[in-house]
Amino acid sequence: SYVLTQPPSVSVAPGKTARITCGGNNIGSKSVHWYQQKPGQAPVLVIYYDSDRPSGIPERFSGSNSGNTATLTISRVEAGDEADYYCQVWDSSSDHPEGVFGGGTKLTVL
Amino acid sequence: EVQLVESGGGLVQPGRSLRLSCAASGFTFDDYAMHWVRQAPGKGLEWVSGISWNGGSIDYADSVKGRFTISRDNAKNSLYLQMNSLRAEDTALYYCAKAPSAQLVRCYFDYWGQGTLVTVSS
Numbered sequence: 001s002y003v004l005t006q007p008p009s010v011s012v013a014p015g016k017t018a019r020i021t022c023g024g025n026n027i028g029s030k031s032v033h034w035y036q037q038k039p040g041q042a043p044v045l046v047i048y049y050d051s052d053r054p055s056g057i058p059e060r061f062s063g064s065n066s067g068n069t070a071t072l073t074i075s076r077v078e079a080g081d082e083a084d085y086y087c088q089v090w091d092s093s094s095d096h097p098e099g100v101f102g103g104g105t106k107l108t109v110l
Numbered sequence: 111e112v113q114l115v116e117s118g119g120g121l122v123q124p125g126r127s128l129r130l131s132c133a134a135s136g137f138t139f140d141d142y143a144m145h146w147v148r149q150a151p152g153k154g155l156e157w158v159s160g161i162s163w164n165g166g167s168i169d170y171a172d173s174v175k176g177r178f179t180i181s182r183d184n185a186k187n188s189l190y191l192q193m194n195s196l197r198a199e200d201t202a203l204y205y206c207a208k209a210p211s212a213q214l215v216r217c218y219f220d221y222w223g224q225g226t227l228v229t230v231s232s
Contacts, residue, residue, distance in 0.1 A: 001172070033218035035155070042205060042222040043155065054220065086155050090217045097169050097214055099145065099157030 002091040004102035011108045012077050020105045022070040022087030030089045032070040034063060037104075038083045046085075047072060074107070082109045112136040112221045114206045119226030122196055130226055132189040132206030140164070140184035143209035145219060146191050148202035148228075158204070159191065163212035174200075196230045203227050 005023040012018040035043040047063040060075045087102040118130040145160040159170045159180040179192040207219035
């Protein structure tokens, strides 16, 4: 089955830019979605279809996807952005489609 | 406002069964596909199963195929997950999640419930 690889952790100072990667074989040919999960809370969709933002998500959140890597970029990072972030694709390459999540990246705001 | 409220979790012995429910409100339930996603304690997210708007298309993760059955009752705005032959590794918080489209195509999850905890232990 399809595998998504994320770094376990990323650290960034407040006001700086955080980049969280999601690696997968030819992931650029798939649509990538990103979720934010704060401790004790359900995940929240922050980016869908590589780079679209749901209503209510700050413009500081953006996404890109090309080749073997998708990236979630958080500009002007705030303390409230500290959370786990997961990438996700819908893999239709086999005879049974399935949802696939990356292992998650813990974003620490220094 | 979209609301998804899961119920039915609890402590169950290995090999036994459990049925989870998800009550949906705030949107036209039968216009959308629905999914179950789980999260083991301290671990990441794992997609479990999805069902199209009318139940005509259903998919499962390999880890639960043959043991879990997803279903929906559009008249009751409810989603279900029948879990049989439970194993210790099924211990997780089970989330109900809404898809933004009717079919199981290019799925993502735009709304999530708060989850119901399933613990499989003797």
